[in-house]
Amino acid sequence: METNAPVRARNRELIGLIPASLLVTAGFAGVFIQRQNALSNVSLTYGALFLGLCIAAHIFIRITLPRADPYMFPLVAVLASFGLVMIYRIDATLARQQAQWFVLGLILFVGTILLFRDYRKLEQYRYIIVIVSLGILVLPRLPGIGYSANGAYLGVRIPGLFVFQPAEVSKIGLVIFLASYLRDTRQVLVQGGRKFLGVTLPPIKQFGPVVVIWGLAMAILVVLSDTGSSIMFYGGLLAMLYVATNRLSFVVIGLIAAAVGFWYLGTHIPHIHARVETWLHPLNPRLYHAPLGSYQVANAMFAQSAGGLFGQGFGRAALTLPNGGSLLPAPQTDMIYAVITDELGLFGAVAVLITYLLFVARGFKTALLARDSFSTLLAVGLSAMFALQVFVIVGGVTRVIPLTGVTLPFISYGGSSIVANLVLVALLLLVSDRARRPA
């Protein structure tokens, strides 16, 4: 029985891939019928190719990580295939590039698993990792290669070669560092603390570096004006700190500090203040027509209301104006959730959110099963970061929070995002496989 468990887990994974390949085939078929009023066999080719890739990855996992969580990879495949269909529907050229990025991502996925079979050796490089993670964050600010969108410095562009968003990679590096750092200091953080007004404060010596990293990350993100990543990083850090110490007081202090910080920035930095204004009053005609105003946010709402319960159907969402102007700016990246809701309605959007939540649940399950603190914290950090990324972008599109430009993992168009998130999945599978090994 014990020996059969890994095999059965892998069989579940294989079966789990069937919905993903059906989805991609049906989706492409839908788009083709919509476009050409005829079913093209290209849709079947796409489905078959995608299924082939997934089966190859599955066989690889079967060999290298036989005990790893069987549901994570199929969930990723469902999200990625769905994303591919959505991007194809928006722009066929981008979909081909996205598929290429997916292949590159799978190569790095395999590389990560082969290189870090014992992922705990990552701890040896934790300072290199954190320095590199923080260092690359500054790249978008460098003249010549950096580029900005809507006032935020989001990426690096080397013309003709590639575009790269450092934040996507940094988030993994920071989680690795913090998992390792908190593993060493969590006991001290809790026990060494002094009570002050009934609240346990950690000693400055141990908590200091965390404060420094937080401050540094915040400072860089404020310099880059990338508030989306800022919220994601900070939330991820707080989550790891909470799990490491089980001290709610840290979270409360952290949230108060963040609230004060974001209030100050929101009222004193024009770019961020403008974002807050468009968040609060998107339907104000003056803001709507202003440059960098609420046009995008307002049209995200209009797109969702057009979708209703069931959506208008694949390929039916209006994305451009008759004069060629954009009705919904950045449909393939920031606004892809609005396009999904427009075409598949509330039901389709909720199905996507549930898929993400299931993936996050498997990540947390892995954290619960892990037998050492580093593994637990790594799984918690990666899962929380992933969940927060979904929350930040979907929350921005649905106006829960101000809109900030991060990608919707596996669905949005973007090479850095899909590659980095596949590495994230690889790390979670590594933790999971070790956690489920017989003691």
Add this chain to the structure above:
Amino acid sequence: MSGPIVRLFGVIVLLFALLVFFTSRWTVFEASSLNNNPLNVRTLLDELQIKRGQILADDGTVLAKSVPAAGNTWSRTYPDGPLFAHAVGYSIAAKGEASGLEESAAPELRGVQTGLSSIFGQLSPRPVGDDVYTNLDPAAQRAAQVALAGEAGSVVAIDPSTGAVKVMYANPTYNNNGPNPGQGCGAKDCLVNRVTEGQYAPGSTFKIVTATAAIDSGLYTENSVINGDSPITVSGVPLNNDGDQSWGPQTLTTAMTYSINTIFAQVAEHVGRATMTEYMKRFGFYSKPPLDYPSGQIGISQPWSSVTGKPFPPGSPDEDIGRIGIGEGGLLVTPLQMAMVASAVADNGTLMTPHLVARVVNQDGQTVSTTNPSVESQVMKPSTAQAVTRMMEKVVEEGTGITVQIPGVTIAGKTGTPQIPTPEEPQRTQPAFVAFAPAQHPKVAIAVMVDESNGGYGATVAAPVAKAVLRVLLSEGQ
């Protein structure tokens, strides 16, 4: 560490619940206010991307069609422009404006999208609207335009046995092509469809209604003799015949033939307010004619009070029923209403529901729906209709309507020459002619009303227009 992990997952579930809640807010709870927000151009864009069906004449002539425009959208073109502008109207999707058939037949032209088809519509192409075939006759419509020769006025022709509207033409007309229809048509509002909205004094053409009430109520026959001296006092005010001619005792038929005002005023007073009002209602007065045309572009035919400036309530004791009986007394009518009067007499007293749309055909050539002729009301007994028809035949045979005679065709008609004097033009009239033909097997009921003439008569100004249109309509299908 398991406790915090579970609680942290709980927080994440709550965050996701917040996302679901906000998505529901925009997709369901606040969807209609967002869809109707003036900043939201999606509804209009959807409209622009629908290929509306064509509007066609009865012979297949295209009156309105969609042509590709910028960015995957469609715009409307009207090949005959002003000739059919009032009937067809216009549709400017970019502004959400429409009129005429473009408005009233919009559900068919757009193609109806039900809730069910939008769920399953995910795998189907964007809908294309259905084609709408009208009963309009291009040759007769053109004859009306030519005969009116630019004079302000209206021509409407109906098939009495079905209610099919064959001609709907009014001057001034406008060019319904382009983004600003009706722009620059001068002081006269050329967007007003005088056939359905125009408010004309019917004058003596209304004597058809009075004669119907008189005979059908059993109070008179076509041979009843009444004194036709002039003037007489009606509602305390002297009433004259044309040229103040005293006719002495005459039959009702003769009174119709030579349009003797004093006789019809006495008849209307004797028939009484209640019975007159009842017959007017049966003909369709006092309410909007049930035409398949935008309700906002259809006027009501009824008497108006010069004191209050408002319509009299039906049967009001304040109205001058004697003068209403000869088409005066503040009575204002639409040409469509007068054509319906002729139509009811022509069809043995049965008023058929007037309709512009003959059938709706989808893009596969299948007929989706056909407008079946339906009875609007039984206005009078067939015997009454035959008596009134004989009286109207006399009008054309030897009376005021001899100008309309067409060799080989018996026409039943009635002229009208209401006086609308102005200080500058004391002789100003509003000539009218209402008729149907052939009298014994009617194919066409027609009303022609001309806005103004300097001393012209119904017989000399309106009847020739009716004759030109009747010639075309009667020559067809023979």
